[in-house]
Amino acid sequence: MAYWLMKxxxxxxxxxxxxxxxxNSWDGxxxxxxxxxxxxxxxxxxxxxxxSNIGREIxxxxxxYKEHFPDPTDPTGKFVCVGVKPVKAVMPPVTLADVKAxxxxxxxALVKQQRLSVQPVTAAxxxxxxKKAGIKPDQLK
DNA sequence: GCCAACGTTGGC
DNA sequence: GCCAACGTTGGC
Numbered sequence: 454m455a456y457w458l459m460k461x462x463x464x465x466x467x468x469x470x471x472x473x474x475x476x477n478s479w480d481g482x483x484x485x486x487x488x489x490x491x492x493x494x495x496x497x498x499x500x501x502x503x504x505s506n507i508g509r510e511i512x513x514x515x516x517x518y519k520e521h522f523p524d525p526t527d528p529t530g531k532f533v534c535v536g537v538k539p540v541k542a543v544m545p546p547v548t549l550a551d552v553k554a555x556x557x558x559x560x561x562a563l564v565k566q567q568r569l570s571v572q573p574v575t576a577a578x579x580x581x582x583x584k585k586a587g588i589k590p591d592q593l594k
Numbered sequence: 595g596c597c598a599a600c601g602t603t604g605g606c
Numbered sequence: 607g608c609c610a611a612c613g614t615t616g617g618c
Contacts, residue, residue, distance in 0.1 A: 506616055510618070
């Protein structure tokens, strides 16, 4: 069981779009580190949905329901995507400013590797953010 | 809109 | 294989 954080610009694909669709293929990633992370994902892993650029905040939690497969939007066939489903909204959202202001979260890739769009989250970071957001582990079943 | 960080490309 | 040039991401 691993934890992740995945970024999307909300004017391209938002948390509300995911809710509306019920599920989504996380395609369009063109970075090899992000690709490696997606290839490590297992069914049942949980991920924060982060709105980059506009909002700059964690707005939801989703679950991996389909492990990596070739990204249909990649003509070179080099990149992969995973299937995700929404689990729970993070409301109010946990903002980037919140994360930066919290010493326990200072080492998050979100802060240290600004441009990485699919990144691992440690169990401690995951638990801490959920606690901030008032989300209990049994709400993520 | 600016620009820092950083990934990629291509000449050598 | 190095590195300068260039493109993209994403915070501010």
